[in-house]
Amino acid sequence: MALTAGLAALVFTARNMLVLIGLALFLAVGLEPAVASLVRRRLPRWAAITAVCGGLTAVVGGFIAAAIPPLIAQVEAFRTHAPAYLTTLTAHNSIIGNLNDRFHLRQSLEQAVTSSSAVNGVFGAGLVVVNAVASTGIVLVLTVYFLGSLPGLRTGFYRLIPRSRRPRAIRLGDEIATRVSGYVLGNLATSLITAIFVYAWLLILKVPYPLLLAVMVGLLDLIPTIGSTLGGIIVCLAALTVSLPVALGTAVFFVVYRLLEDYLLWPRIMSRAVQVSPLATIVAVLLGGTLLGVIGALVAIPIAAAVQLIVREVALPRLDQR
Numbered sequence: 001m002a003l004t005a006g007l008a009a010l011v012f013t014a015r016n017m018l019v020l021i022g023l024a025l026f027l028a029v030g031l032e033p034a035v036a037s038l039v040r041r042r043l044p045r046w047a048a049i050t051a052v053c054g055g056l057t058a059v060v061g062g063f064i065a066a067a068i069p070p071l072i073a074q075v076e077a078f079r080t081h082a083p084a085y086l087t088t089l090t091a092h093n094s095i096i097g098n099l100n101d102r103f104h105l106r107q108s109l110e111q112a113v114t115s116s117s118a119v120n121g122v123f124g125a126g127l128v129v130v131n132a133v134a135s136t137g138i139v140l141v142l143t144v145y146f147l148g149s150l151p152g153l154r155t156g157f158y159r160l161i162p163r164s165r166r167p168r169a170i171r172l173g174d175e176i177a178t179r180v181s182g183y184v185l186g187n188l189a190t191s192l193i194t195a196i197f198v199y200a201w202l203l204i205l206k207v208p209y210p211l212l213l214a215v216m217v218g219l220l221d222l223i224p225t226i227g228s229t230l231g232g233i234i235v236c237l238a239a240l241t242v243s244l245p246v247a248l249g250t251a252v253f254f255v256v257y258r259l260l261e262d263y264l265l266w267p268r269i270m271s272r273a274v275q276v277s278p279l280a281t282i283v284a285v286l287l288g289g290t291l292l293g294v295i296g297a298l299v300a301i302p303i304a305a306a307v308q309l310i311v312r313e314v315a316l317p318r319l320d321q322r
Contacts, residue, residue: 020135020138020139020142021142022299023139023298023299024138024139024140024142024143024146025142025146026180026298026299026302027139027143027146027184028142028143028146028147028150029150029176029177029180029181030180030181030183030184031052031143031147031181031184032147032150032177032181033177033178033181034052034181035048035049035052035147036048038051038052045148045151046148049144049147049148052147053144053147154173157173158170158173168313168314172309172310172313172314175309176302176305176306176309179273179274179275179276179302179305179306179309180302180305182272182273182274182275183270183273183274183301183302183305185273186269186270186272186273186274187222188222189269190221190261190265190266190269191218191219191221191222192218193265194217194218194221194228194257194261195214195215195217195218195221196214197257198213198214198217198218198231198235199211199214201250201253202214202235202239202250205239205242205246205249205250206242207235207238207239207242207246207250208238208241208242209238213231213234213235213238216231216234217231217232217234217235223298228254228257228258228261229254229258232250232251232254232255232258235250235254236250236251236254262282263282266281267279267281267282270301274301274302274305275305276301276304276305276308280304280308281301281304283304284300284301284303284304285300285301287300288300288301288303
């Protein structure tokens, strides 16, 4: 009993690091099919890992290199015109201006910014950013190490299974790995589609900084459940600098697109990539987000795919034999 309590306390203490380790293993399993494909072409495993990681780095770096100049220009233009936008929003004939006149929002905001709690909040936000960067670095390094160690880890795990059941376990493990890889690719495809639609919408309505906002929404959309909502709020605030009707139209666009993405696009892509039904996809994301937050929503679908596969291949045949 004491040993169980000690292990539970140890897991609770190290829960944040365990989440990072689990996320790194999840990403490594998702990238493993690409590495294995190169290994089958007689490329050494270290070279295959280098090629996959280098290819991803080149794609991301090329995208950033292509996007940085217009992004910098748009950020600089936003910084230059920010005072004019603030003046426009707080004008007496605008909705925000009327609210400011009635509730003195600007004075309250200035007092909040100059208060010690706001300063502490800034330092807290800075600490969050530092922790996020450090956590990202840990996950990336662990992912590379897991990629190099996956064959040995997989062999060691399979040896723990009785020999008579080992072939089925190997088949199930390989199928689960394939579905995890499909999930990673499906998530990237969904975010890319979202960024394209947002960019087209912002261009049509002539909202400023369309590329900057579309890239931001695409990156945030990688976070299940809350990512696209947070991006939509930011974009609506940017659209408010154009006019209230444009902001309202943008809000309606995000609500409609979020419904289409959550209940049509995302389930269909995942049903093809991970072979999980749309209903199971929605339920898994909701339960995962409730239990473990963002990380839970991120890994919920692969876990649901693994559970569904085990039930179909192991539990149901045993029940049919009784």
